[in-house]
Amino acid sequence: MMVKSISNHVAITLKQLLANYLATEFLPDTDVLGLTLDSRCVEEGFVFVALEGKFEHGLAYAETALNQGAAAILYDANCDQYCQQILSKLMPRSVCVPIRDLQNKLGEMANQFYAKPSEQMFVTGITGTDGKTSVSHFIAQAMNNAHGAAAVIGTLGNGAINTLTESMHTTPDVIRLHAILADLKQQDIGNVSIEVSSHGLDQKRSANVDFNVAVLTNFTRDHLDYHGDINSYKQAKKKLFAENAEKTFVLNIDDDLGAELYSEYGKKDNIWLYGLTESKARQSHLYVYASHIRNETNGISFMLHSSMGESDVNIQLIGEFNVYNALACFSVLLENNINFNIAIRYIEKLSTVPGRMELIVNAQKPSVVIDYAHTPEALNQALINVRKHTNGKVICVFGCGGDRDAGKRPLMGEVAESLSDLIFITNDNPRTESPENIIDDIKQGLSNPVQLIVEMDREKAIQQAISLATKNDLILIAGKGHEQYQIIKNQKNAFSDKDIALQALEVKT
Structure with missing residues (x-):
């Protein structure tokens, strides 16, 4: 592009x-x-x-x-x-x-060329295996309400939160990143959330960006096709914090890497800890944690506790991990000196990010959730959480990307089988790999093929899953989320999980 x-x-x-x-x-x-x-x-x-x-x-x-x-x-x-x-x-x-x-x-050179735009802005960098997109968009949504303008740079696009332009990479190259920041500064946008990927950190794409806050969402297996092993992947993630050691950290303290980072940098007095465990979060004098979590039909309610106050909260999002994402966002708002009660109002207004636990409800028909889960842990969390929002069966439609970490494929098969009542294995983005080989890899993790249907055509798999479901069931369509394409060989074809699901629901009787 x-x-x-x-x-x-x-x-x-x-x-x-x-x-x-x-x-x-x-x-x-x-x-x-x-x-x-x-x-x-x-x-x-x-x-x-x-x-x-x-x-x-x-x-x-x-x-x-x-x-x-x-x-x-x-x-x-x-x-x-x-x-x-x-x-x-x-x-x-x-x-x-x-x-x-x-x-x-190049970071220093680009920063100089574009007049050091990030130094004149409040910039939040978000890294982690899962949740980067949701957290970056939640922060931008809330900052937009607080300041009248905010932007995001990441997977779903770059620019003002309501007028994104398509992005080629989660984190743009270092010259492009500074150029985008300069453009946003010229538009008088003073608050920017940036997804900082492990590839981007390894390739120094965020070099010389003056981050105010560095956020960790979580850390699980992914991208081993690029990094080689889990430790190299972890060390890449840690670079965001090592390179911004004097800046404010927002750490998921329930996550092993979050705990490791707090152990390494805990003498700093500007670390926010967030999570669901009071004893862990309150290790820092800056903390946010949730208790009494209740899953509602179209959202979640919980008690939010922080070093700045407590409040009941109702968010129009599904999935317990979105409680974590909302807490990360809330921590950044407090660091931005937004009043506690106003910050509560902002997180209660958060809206679903496209393709991230995106719920489609149609009266008298099964519910559908579109999610980007493409790692074993993300699929695990998605399936656990959608189960809480249905009293019927959970049907999972998923595949695995080609030319990517093959080691996670049987793990995803195992997760899908253990947490679903019925699974459809289909094509994701097979790219140049054999779709049959990818599916064979996934099936290595299965122990009971009785609850399995293989349908290589993703559109047919979605249609069949919806046709088999009753009105009390829920279908999780995982792996592609917001994507508007499917890559088969070197061909990028128009394709939307959400559009296919909506069409299938329309014709279902």
Whole structure:
């Protein structure tokens, strides 16, 4: 997807931009009109930054960048023979600048180019395996009510909370991230919530963002296809806190990683602890916890206790994990100096995030919940929680993504079987993998195939699940959530779990 270039930057020349990184006397005094890692976004006067990627080096696209008007090409001084061959063709007709350890310097460079926008904003960074999207949107919803404007940067899109533009990654590349922040600042949006993924942290995409608050939702298995092992994944998550050690933390103290972080940083006096366990939360003088949780038909009520006061709360969300998400949001609101009673009103107004425990209720027909659960723990929590909202059967429709962590597939099969009355295994986004092989991997976790139906066509699986359900049953459609597409081989086809479910409910008699 092409992304719009953003021009809210300082007036600066190439010499000024690179003055901190190398001797610049031989560089031309050219105005820099843009900075990008994406050759498709290059315009006249832009500087194209060519980094080594997973499959290809950015220098492979330098010719394209030059043809589109790039004023200069930046690349890492430590480059191999392949890159040297490309450079030998580029150098006679372009400005190619080698910079040592370029990736680690891009955050500072982008922050300078875009006039340090995050320093003039209240920025919350949210990391964790599950819940990042919900928490970031909840904070933005509440901040929008409190301040009249708030934005989110993450999975569902970037921009003002009610006018998001499509995003390519959960956390944009480091140049793009600072550019988006500069654009939001120009719109007079002073409160931003950013989903900070483990990939983003590992690749330094959030470098030099001036976070006010760092939030941990939880930590369970995911992305081992990228990180290799669970410890490497955990260390990537911890970077958000290590890199912002002086800033305020909001930690899920019921989570093992939250407890580990509190053990490491507990001498700080600006750590909010939240959870469902009073003794754990009250280890800090800043705390928020919930008790007396009651599941209602279309929401949850509970008693909220905090270092700032107590109150009964009713939220129009389902799933106990949304109590955690609301508590994380509430902690950030208090840190933002929002009055306790007003903050209570704001979290009671929180609305469901698309594809995150999104409940579809239709009179005299089964209920349907659309959720993004695509890890064993997320599926476990989703199934446990939807059970509390039905007195009938729970039917689960799910699959697993291709070209991703294969080790979680049998675990998800085991979870689905143990917590559902009937399961449909179907395609998720198989990508370039064999759908049959993915389903075989999932079935390795099953012990009782009697309660299993395999239907490779996801649309048919959803339709069949709804047709078999009674009005008292609930169907959980898991894995894709908000996504408006399905990836099969290299083809991205239009597809919406919610639209298919609504159509199937319409025709059900």
